[in-house]
Amino acid sequence: MAIATGDTIPEAKLTQATPEGPREVATADLFAGKTVVLFGVPGAFTPTCSAKHLPGFVQQAAALKAKGVDTIACMAVNDAFVMKAWGQDQGITDEVVMLADGSAAFTKALGLDMDLTARGMGVRCKRFALVAKDGKVSYLGIEEGGTFEASKAETVLEGL
Secondary structure: OOOOOOOEOOOOEEEEEEOOEEEEEEHHHHHOOOEEEEEEEOOOOOHHHHHHHHHHHHHOHHHHHHOOOOEEEEEEOOOHHHHHHHHHHOOOOOOOEEEEOOOOHHHHHHOOEEEOHHHOOOEEEOOEEEEEEOOEEEEEEEOOOOOOOOOOHHHHHHHO
């Protein structure tokens, strides 16, 4: 069952590439006492993710932060090095934190995993966006069937 509005973000470990090397990021630390926008994508460098989803959050970063968002984070079932390279390719500086869920453990804990093995991609994350305030989900938009509306930055901004 997928996470829902009002639920608490599950505890898990994600990874962020830093100049010092990969760094573990505990979801408890990421979400505690903050308003966080987390959006998940099926994969780094994929078409909609690269052309619309990530750029939308970069473009709306100032507006989201003006509405009280402390952190904007992007997550995919990729490794931290791929997420770092994708962020560099997209010109990301500090607007969006790029997080890896390499073995899909957090994605599965959220109930937002999908099996794309038949398409050669393995287990991936559904396209989604959520807002969590002090670890509790206050907005959740999950895309179904290749749509791109509920999880785009403008929709999240309207939901704040």
